[in-house]
Amino acid sequence: MNTPATDLPVLTPPGKPARVIADPREAVAHLRALYEESTAFLREHFSAALKSGQAPATRFRAFYPEIRLTVTRHARPDNRLAFGYVAGPGTYATTITRPDLFRHYLEQQLGLVMKNHGVPVSIGYSDTPIPVHFAMTNHESGAIPQEGALGFQIRDFFDVPDLANTNDDIANGFTTSNPDGSRPLALFTAQRIDYSLARLQHYTATAPEHFQNHVLFTNYQFYVEEFEAFARKAIGDPASGYTSFVGPGNVEITDPEAPLPQLEKQPQMPTYHLKREGQAGITLVNIGVGPSNAKTATDHIAVLRPHAWLMVGHCAGLRNSQRLGDFVLAHAYLREDKVLDDDLPIWIPVPPLAEIQVALEQAVASITEQEGFDLKRIMRTGTVASLDNRNWELRDPSGPVQRLSQSRAIALDMESATIAANGFRFRVPYGTLLCVSDKPLHGELKLPGMASDFYKSQVQRHLLIGIRAMETLREMPLERIHSRKLRSFEETAFL
DSSP, rough: OOGGGGOEEEEOOOOOEEEEOOOOOHHHHHHHHHHHHHHHHHHHHHHHHHOSSSSSSSSOOOOOEEEEEEESSOOOOOOOOOSSSSSEEEEEEEEOOTTTTTTHHHHHHHHHHHHHOOOOOOEEEEEEEEOHHHHHHTTOOOOOOTTTTSOOOOGEEEEEEEEGGGSOOHHHOOOOOOOOOEEEESOOOOOOHHHHHHHHHHSSSOOOGGGGGEEEEEEEEHHHHHHHHHHHHHHTOOOEEEEEEEEEETEESTTTTOOOOOOSOOOOOOOOEEGGGGGGGGGEEESSSSSHHHHHHHHHHHHHHHOOEEOOOEEOOSTOOOOTTTEEEEEEEEEEETTTTTOOOTTSOOOOOOOHHHHHHHHHHHHOOOGGGGGTTTTTEEEEEEEOOOOOOGOOTTTHHHHHHHEEEEOOOOOHOOOOOOOHEEEEEOOEEEEEEBEEEBOOOOHHHHHHHHHHHHHHHHHHHHHHHHHHHHTTTTTSSGGGOOOOOEEEEEE
C-alpha cells in the first residue's frame, strides 16, 4: 500500500542562514548561487523519479531566494526619481527567480536602494517553494510530462504552480503587504515571473533571454517583413551597434545573408529581436488582432521590465479630413476593449507620457521630412478608441458614432488602449502611433485593392518611425524615461 503523500518526509537542500550584504553585485551573485542550488536539487530528484518510473519515497521541496530590506528612518531621495527607494520605515521583501536573466536589473535596483537608504540587504531563502515545472523549464534535463503520463501524481511529491503566488495583486494595488507582514519590494513575485517567462516562450517561440528593452507591438505581418529587412541591413553595418537578429524558434543570425528558417507551426504571436549589447535593441511582437492578445502579450512581457513599449499598427480614421496613410499620435484613449476592466477600472485615466510623445512626434518629422505646422497635413493627435468588436460598423451606427464623436476620437482600433492601459498598470512607459488604413464612416473600406497600395507605400515608413522613436528613447537616462506619473502612493522600490 502506498504511503499517503501528506505523510511523506520532506527532503530539502541544506539550510543556509541569510547573509547581510552591502554590495549589489555580491548580493546578486549570492542570489544566483542560492537559486541554482535550489533548482539543481529539484532537477536532480525529478530526473531520478522519471528514470525510475516509481513514486518516490520522499517529498522534495526547494525554495526561492529572497531579498529582504529593513529601513528604520524616512529617507530624502532625489524627488525627481520615480523608483529606487521605499515609502517609509519598515521591512520590505521580494522573492527572486532567474537572477542570471535579471542580473543587470537587480544590480541596478539594489544599488539605488542601498544608496538612497544607506542600508545593506539580507539575502537568503524564502518560504515560497519553487514549482518543479519552473525548475525544469528550458533546461537540458527535459520538460515536465503531461498529467497521467507518469506512474505517480507529480503534485504528491513535488511542488507545482500555486495561483496564490501567481497573481497581480501587488501591481494592481490590491495588497500592500506580503503574507509574513513585510511590504513588497517589487511588483512581481518569483512565481508570477516564472509563469510569464514560460508563457512568453509558448506564445512567441523565443526565449526570454532574447527580449530587448524596447518593444514594438504591431497587428499586421507586413511590419514583420519590413522589420526583418531593416534588421538585416543593421547587422550588416558594424556602425549600427546591432549585433544579431533572432526569430521564432530562437534562430539567431549575425550574417545579413543568413537564412531565417520558418517554423512548421507558427506561434500565436511571432516575435523578432534586433539585439544590441545590454538588451538595448528592439523587439517586435506581432500580436495579431484583438485586445485579448494585446493583454496577453503585455501581461507577460511586463515582468522583463522593459524601458518602453509602443503600438505601431493600423487603425480606422474617423475624421473626413484624414487620408489613408496619415498618422495618429494618441494623446488619450477611449477604453471599450473591456479586457482590463477588473484590473484597471475605466474611470482611471491613462495619461500621455511627455518623453514618449515627443520622441514619436520627432520621429515622424524626421522620417517624413515634415515639420511644424506642415506636420499636421499627415498626422493628427487626439483620442484613440479601442473596441472589442472588430465589426462594430455592422451595428446600428447611431450608438457607436455618437459616443465616438462625443469623445472627440480621431481613430479606432482594437489594441492600442489595452497596451497603453497595461503599460500604466505595470509602470512600463507606453505610446501609440497608428496609421490610417481605412475610413469606414466615409465609405473607404479596407478592400484588397486599396489595401495593397497602402501597404506598399506606408508600412516601411511607419515602421522606421517606430524604430527611430525607440532609438531616441534609448539615449535617454533611465530615470527620465520612467515617469513618476506611473507610480502610486506607496510604490515598490524596484522599478
